[in-house]
Amino acid sequence: IVLTQSPATLSLSPGERATLSCRASQTITNYLAWYQQKPGQAPRLLMYDASYRATGIPARFRGSGSGTDFTLTISSLEPEDFAVYYCQQRYSWPLTFGGGTKVEIK
Amino acid sequence: EVQLVESGGGLVEPGGSLRLSCVASGFTFSNYDISWVRQAPGKGLDWVSAITGRGDITFYSDSVKGRFTISRDNAKNTLYLQMNSLRAEDTAVYYCAKHWERSSDYWGQGTLVTVSS
Numbered sequence: 001i002v003l004t005q006s007p008a009t010l011s012l013s014p015g016e017r018a019t020l021s022c023r024a025s026q027t028i029t030n031y032l033a034w035y036q037q038k039p040g041q042a043p044r045l046l047m048y049d050a051s052y053r054a055t056g057i058p059a060r061f062r063g064s065g066s067g068t069d070f071t072l073t074i075s076s077l078e079p080e081d082f083a084v085y086y087c088q089q090r091y092s093w094p095l096t097f098g099g100g101t102k103v104e105i106k
Numbered sequence: 107e108v109q110l111v112e113s114g115g116g117l118v119e120p121g122g123s124l125r126l127s128c129v130a131s132g133f134t135f136s137n138y139d140i141s142w143v144r145q146a147p148g149k150g151l152d153w154v155s156a157i158t159g160r161g162d163i164t165f166y167s168d169s170v171k172g173r174f175t176i177s178r179d180n181a182k183n184t185l186y187l188q189m190n191s192l193r194a195e196d197t198a199v200y201y202c203a204k205h206w207e208r209s210s211d212y213w214g215q216g217t218l219v220t221v222s223s
Contacts, residue, residue, distance in 0.1 A: 033148050033209035042216060043143075043151065048209035056213075086145070090208035093165045095141070095153040096196055 001089050008106040018069075018074040019099045022065075022087035030066045031091040037100075038083045046071065077103070080097055081082035108132035110202050116118045116216030120155040122192050122221070123206040128185040128202030128214055136160065144198035145216075152198070155187065156205070170196075192221045202217050 002025040012018055022032065030050040035043040045054040047063035050070055060075045074081055083104050092099040112159050115208050128140070141156040155176040156165045174190040182218040186203050203210035 033206045036211075037151075042213035043203075043210075044213075045209050045211045048207050048211075052207075066219070084150075088153070088209075090152075093156075094167045095156065095165075097143075097151040097153060100150045 001028060001078055001092060001096055003087055003096055004087055005085075005087060005098035005101050007101060008099070009102045011104050012077055014062045014077050015076050018072075018081070018103055019079055020072040020074075020085055020103075022070040022072070022098050024068045024070075024089055024091075028089045028091035031089060032063075032065070032070050032088060032090045034072050035081045035086045035088065036081075037086065041047060043086065048090075050053045054060055074103075108204065108220040110204060110214035112200060112202055112214045112217040115200065115219045117222065118222045119223050120193060120221055123205045124192065124219060125189070126189065126200055126217060126219070128187075130183045130185065130202075130204070133204070135178075135183040140178065140185050141203045141205065141210060142176060142185075143201045143213075144193075144196075145201070145208075146198040146217075149198075154200070157185070169220055173174055180218050189222045190217070192219075194221050 004023045006021045022085045031049045034047040037043045049081045060072045084100045109131045142154040157176045161178045173191045177186045199216040201216045204212040
């Protein structure tokens with residue numbers, strides 16, 4: 001299953017809303033996870049099953065979607081949110097990641 | 107506190123072998139599936155392999171099937187990745203990641219594998 005993330009780069013200012021897309025090449029029901037990765041760090045789990053926030057993830061992060069189209073929304077960007085975001089499908093083997101979306105400071 | 111600590115990375119020539127280890131603590135290791143995920147320099151995440159908690163079922167990406175072998179020793183809380191016939195394109199930071207629900211909730215800090223002559 002191929003996951004396509006868009007856009008590749010999102011240039012926004014703190015306080016703005018970020019909308020990240022992840023599209024699957026076939027249905028994955030809601031078996032999608034989102035991760036955040038900062039330079040030099042391991043990925044951090046944000047969302048699982050498309051819309052459930054992982055432990056300790058702030059409410060400004062919201063995941064939605066099912067089937068083939070998914071969205072991660074950050075309602076108001078904080079300075080610590082500028083990072084790369086990856087989606088991963090957990091529907092079938094082999095597990096696959098999207099290519100990532102970099103959220104950078106405008 | 108959950109911890110995953112990888113080791114075993116280094117510089118190896120093309121065609122060579124390397125074995126990575128991931129030592130886990132802070133949870134009941136045998137209850138959880140674990141994956142290896144890699145990241146080439148400046149690139150995205152690439153899932154490599156996974157193994158069930160009991161170690162009885164394994165999964166591989168097409169790019170490593172037949173060359174890499176995942177295994178675990180639940181008595182030692184340790185996950186392994188035996189990598190043979192290494193290629194330049196296997197150069198990456200290798201992470202182990204604990205499965206939880208349908209996600210990976212804890213990751214190690216990674217170990218760098220460089221394949222070069």
